[in-house]
Amino acid sequence: ARAAALDVGTGPGATADGHRVPLLANIGGPKDIEAALSCGAEGVGLFRTEFLFLGRTTAPSEEEQEAAYRAVLEAFPHVVVRTLDAGADKPLAFLPPPDDEPNPALGERGLRLMHSHPGVLTGQLRALARAAAGLDTELRVMAPMVADVAETRSFVAACRAAGLSSAGVMIEIPAAALRAADLAAEADFFSLGTNDLAQYAFAADRQISGLARFQDPWQPALLDLVAPAARAATAAGKDCGVCGEAAGDPALACVLTGLGVTSLSMSARSLPRVRAALAAHTLDQCRRAAEAALRATDADGARTGARAELPGLE
Numbered sequence: 001a002r003a004a005a006l007d008v009g010t011g012p013g014a015t016a017d018g019h020r021v022p023l024l025a026n027i028g029g030p031k032d033i034e035a036a037l038s039c040g041a042e043g044v045g046l047f048r049t050e051f052l053f054l055g056r057t058t059a060p061s062e063e064e065q066e067a068a069y070r071a072v073l074e075a076f077p078h079v080v081v082r083t084l085d086a087g088a089d090k091p092l093a094f095l096p097p098p099d100d101e102p103n104p105a106l107g108e109r110g111l112r113l114m115h116s117h118p119g120v121l122t123g124q125l126r127a128l129a130r131a132a133a134g135l136d137t138e139l140r141v142m143a144p145m146v147a148d149v150a151e152t153r154s155f156v157a158a159c160r161a162a163g164l165s166s167a168g169v170m171i172e173i174p175a176a177a178l179r180a181a182d183l184a185a186e187a188d189f190f191s192l193g194t195n196d197l198a199q200y201a202f203a204a205d206r207q208i209s210g211l212a213r214f215q216d217p218w219q220p221a222l223l224d225l226v227a228p229a230a231r232a233a234t235a236a237g238k239d240c241g242v243c244g245e246a247a248g249d250p251a252l253a254c255v256l257t258g259l260g261v262t263s264l265s266m267s268a269r270s271l272p273r274v275r276a277a278l279a280a281h282t283l284d285q286c287r288r289a290a291e292a293a294l295r296a297t298d299a300d301g302a303r304t305g306a307r308a309e310l311p312g313l314e
């Protein structure tokens with residue numbers, strides 16, 4: 001496995017003509033550092049902090065959180081941490097949703113849950129600020145499940161109050177993608193969560209296997225939400241990464257690059273093939289692949305159309 005990883009190189013992500021696309025890893029905690037490094041991750045694009053809180057009836061202390069955050073921050077030059085995304089598909093025992101919610105995916109979850117538990121968010125932000133103190137690592141912090149400008153503003157303010165200089169939002173609710181320009185005026189960066197974005201765009205629960213076809217990240221309607229978010233970020237001079245499953249598909253990684261996405265974060269094992277796919281195609285080819293995917297009327301058509309512009313992908 002090691003030789004295979006070396007075959008495609010572990011250098012920085014870039015297209016054949018040198019357009020840089022940092023290739024980052026999705027991790028759940030310090031246990032995932034080694035795999036990310038061995039696959040050549042340039043940093044972490046999504047640290048899902050829920051894993052530190054799993055199976056517990058009380059929140060981990062700020063000291064315990066700080067130690068876990070510091071271990072990750074010491075291992076990489078660039079880390080994006082997502083604040084707690086509890087609820088729906090990520091239930092946490094110590095933060096149960098109100099039990100009269102008939103539809104938890106549309107309920108108090110992610111950042112929304114922090115309104116009723118503000119101490120959990122501020123404790124996490126304080127632990128992060130302390131963990132980063134004295135390190136050269138670039139720490140960015142982002143909130144999950146942000147719907148509008150008001151939520152963006154309050155999250156950015158909470159980060160600033162904790163002394164964190166880079167505060168971003170995940171774009172994973174269609175309303176946020178549609179009004180991305182408004183959100184880009186408030187946030188320091190975006191990260192597109194294509195898993196939830198698909199769930200909410202298609203009104204199809206991501207946990208129901210019978211509805212799995214709606215999770216296909218090649219659906220033109222999903223790409224129609226990605227494109228304006230990337231455009232709004234570019235216009236505002238801010239980064240717009242992708243950290244959903246879409247980023248780990250080599251051809252789709254090229255399409256996302258063509259749409260203007262600025263970094264890609266994925267499971268570590270997907271990094272080598274994505275790196276190779278980007279290195280084999282120019283930015284212009286990626287743009288043409290993106291146009292072809294947007295012209296399609298369904299996911300299969302988008303895949304076929306994009307691949308025709310990206311020769312050599314298996």
Ligand code: PEP
Binds near residue numbers: 192195196245
């Ligand atoms: C997403 O929704 O695409 C995402 C990256 O976050 P998660 O899968 O953890 O909800």
Ligand code: MG
Binds near residue numbers: 144
């Ligand atoms: Mg999500």
